[in-house]
């Protein structure tokens with residue numbers, strides 16, 4: 001078995017890594033960190049994992065003990081991975097970072113949106129952005145992968161076929177996105193309380209959300225022409241799930257969008273293009289690494305409307321991180337990720 005570590009094992013994405021890796025045939029979690037819960041068994045903190053994590057126990061994060069692992073996931077807030085990554089990589093440990101430390105290639109942009117200097121620009125320069133449907137070969141050669149954010153995964157997968165084929169006006173793209181509350185993490189916050197987030201819905205981050213530069217960076221790589229995006233995230237009263245509705249003006253209204261999407265994603269293990277006319281729902285991907293996409297033309301005949309659903313904790317975070325690790329280790333990309341969705 002390949003030994004892996006998880007830094008940030010008490011968070012939502014850390015817990016989801018544990019759940020998914022319990023079914024992985026070739027990977028075993030041997031190190032699990034938490035500063036607050038050090039000394040506690042994982043299954044005491046997460047009763048749903050009783051019987052799946054053996055005597056795995058939280059310990060404080062420490063480079064020496066993590067160096068026993070072949071790979072380490074960082075399921076930590078921004079800033080924690082870049083503090084430890086250079087030493088781990090130098091010792092031959094592969095890293096998948098679920099935070100944003102290795103997503104934005106421009107260090108000035110990183111500072112602007114995350115409010116901190118990047119502490120290892122050299123390592124950032126060699127890091128690969130972990131969207132397998134775009135970067136599979138580079139990921140398989142990488143020592144460190146920046147796992148995409150949840151909204152950015154859904155928006156980039158939705159626009160990808162249109163931009164690669166140059167079929168839309170890339171300067172007028174709109175992404176109207178809805179997220180469940182687990183997207184905000186497990187840390188206690190007033191905005192995540194049941195009484196604040198249930199039975200209501202609201203937009204946030206309209207003048208600028210930190211996923212905007214990440215999405216724009218990715219869309220620019222797909223397009224030959226300048227890209228301009230309006231990104232509107234919303235918090236919705238569900239626990240898991242992202243629903244992104246994307247709008248783009250078609251250059252040629254006669255294009256067969258269904259054929260385009262089916263052809264671009266044929267053979268992709270985790271992207272499911274729905275039959276023409278369908279409207280996917282978040283519940284249909286809950287707990288799974290699947291991204292479901294439906295593509296429509298608006299009645300004006302000139303606008304492509306793309307509907308994308310993912311589970312923010314799986315394809316939007318931990319499932320995609322395992323998909324990336326599989327590629328980095330030369331394993332079948334789908335190992336450990338076959339479980340069907342949980343609906344209802």
Ligand SMILES: NC(=O)C1=CN([C@@H]2O[C@H](COP(=O)(O)OP(=O)(O)OC[C@H]3O[C@@H](n4cnc5c(N)ncnc54)[C@H](OP(=O)(O)O)[C@@H]3O)[C@@H](O)[C@H]2O)C=CC1
Pocket residue numbers: 007008009010011012013014033034035036037061074075076077078080098099100148149150182183184185186187312313316317
């Ligand atoms: N939730 C989601 O849907 C998604 C989250 N992400 C990203 O993944 C990362 C983890 O998210 P999530 O699981 O929601 O976060 P949580 O807030 O739920 O968990 C954070 C974890 O990190 C640990 N931690 C906090 N600070 C440090 C530190 N300085 N050094 C080491 N460990 C630390 C915490 O444990 P302790 O304090 O005990 O050490 C805890 O286990 C974040 O960067 C997030 O932005 C990405 C995509 C989707």
Ligand SMILES: CC(=O)N[C@@H](CCC(=O)OP(=O)(O)O)C(=O)O
Pocket residue numbers: 098099100148149150151179180181182183184185211233235
């Ligand atoms: C609902 C909600 O609050 N979602 C988070 C984004 C999810 C996430 O964790 O993104 P990063 O990996 O880039 O931090 C937010 O809008 O800040």
